[in-house]
Amino acid sequence: MADKAIQAVKTQRQFLVVASKSRQPTHQDILVNLLKPTSDAIQAVESFREKHRATEWFNHLSAISESISALGWVTVSPTPGPFVKEMRDAAQFYTNKVLVAYKDKDKTHVEWATTWIEFLNQLQAYIKQFHTTGLSWNTKGGDASAAAANGNPPPPPPVRGGSLPPPPPPPPAADFLTTASSGDDARLALMRELNRGTDITSGLKKVTDDQKTHKNPALKSQGFVSASDVPSGRKNEPVRPSAVPAKPPKFELEGKKWMVEFQNGVQNLVITETEMNQSVNLYKCKDTCVQVKGKINSITVDSCVKTAIVFQDIVSVVEFINCQNIQAQVSSCRYCLVLINTN
Numbered sequence: 001m002a003d004k005a006i007q008a009v010k011t012q013r014q015f016l017v018v019a020s021k022s023r024q025p026t027h028q029d030i031l032v033n034l035l036k037p038t039s040d041a042i043q044a045v046e047s048f049r050e051k052h053r054a055t056e057w058f059n060h061l062s063a064i065s066e067s068i069s070a071l072g073w074v075t076v077s078p079t080p081g082p083f084v085k086e087m088r089d090a091a092q093f094y095t096n097k098v099l100v101a102y103k104d105k106d107k108t109h110v111e112w113a114t115t116w117i118e119f120l121n122q123l124q125a126y127i128k129q130f131h132t133t134g135l136s137w138n139t140k141g142g143d144a145s146a147a148a149a150n151g152n153p154p155p156p157p158p159v160r161g162g163s164l165p166p167p168p169p170p171p172p173a174a175d176f177l178t179t180a181s182s183g184d185d186a187r188l189a190l191m192r193e194l195n196r197g198t199d200i201t202s203g204l205k206k207v208t209d210d211q212k213t214h215k216n217p218a219l220k221s222q223g224f225v226s227a228s229d230v231p232s233g234r235k236n237e238p239v240r241p242s243a244v245p246a247k248p249p250k251f252e253l254e255g256k257k258w259m260v261e262f263q264n265g266v267q268n269l270v271i272t273e274t275e276m277n278q279s280v281n282l283y284k285c286k287d288t289c290v291q292v293k294g295k296i297n298s299i300t301v302d303s304c305v306k307t308a309i310v311f312q313d314i315v316s317v318v319e320f321i322n323c324q325n326i327q328a329q330v331s332s333c334r335y336c337l338v339l340i341n342t343n
Contacts, residue, residue: 001065006044007041019137021138023137045068046068056084071084073123073127084120087120088124090115098115241242248264257278261285262285263288276295277296279299282307283302286306291310295315307323312330
């Protein structure tokens with residue numbers, strides 16, 4: 001992977017040398033031809049990662065693969081700098097995993113992770129200084145194709161209907177919790193919180209005996225705690241979810257979010273093609289069971305009744321908002337943070 005990443009950077013440097021000596025091409029085919037070596041190098045990095053998903057270095061490979069498309073900034077205008085920042089954030093999703101795994105084991109991995117992020121930071125700084133609103137060409141320069149041929153091996157002939165290097169995928173939809181840390185260390189702080197294990201529940205409030213149905217028969221007959229049963233100072237009555245409206249059900253992937261909405265009486269919904277940067281959102285479902293295969297970022301269940309969610313593994317959090325009679329089952333997650341919000 002290192003060799004392929006180096007090759008991608010070298011091809012970009014060759015292209016930038018050509019741009020510094022040449023006028024901006026007037027024909028799209030010429031620009032596509034000039035950018036093809038960089039595009040091929042980026043695709044080689046991404047393909048290498050996909051072919052080695054089983055390796056123990058998958059987080060390392062993913063950190064490079066998810067951010068190597070930052071080299072596509074040469075096709076972005078007028079904000080190439082922020083574009084590179086987005087790719088750096090995508091890389092940090094995986095470098096943070098490396099930092100957590102090797103912080104107290106092997107400093108080499110820690111140095112590697114921080115160095116790759118620093119490379120992307122320096123790339124953004126270079127763009128901000130010399131190419132603020134887009135790639136700068138030499139208005140007094142010569143023909144770009146001729147400059148490329150003089151300084152590099154002749155590129156293959158342009159292909160009609162070709163396209164610029166594909167834009168990189170959006171960064172992972174990491175809707176992480178707000179932690180005490182901020183900025184670039186927020187995700188790492190969250191991972192540390194999750195790694196506390198059972199200690200993570202130490203800050204939860206204790207349920208008093210008068211709020212337990214098995215010690216208060218009056219509550220068992222009601223099925224829920226009314227405002228009059230809540231001790232003084234805790235008068236926030238739970239908001240009961242309204243009846244499921246007669247809207248068409250939805251079950252589809254929108255960007256990085258699986259949207260499961262208005263499902264009623266469906267017991268065999270299965271989400272299989274998942275990735276760690278995806279989330280699942282259940283909204284106003286009733287008498288429904290949803291099964292999530294693989295490892296995902298987060299799950300949100302909002303205003304659902306008699307609904308079950310079964311999942312294998314999760315990165316951050318499972319949150320229930322204004323729900324009734326909800327069941328959740330996890331099969332392989334070591335630590336799972338669950339938030340229940342009834343306000």
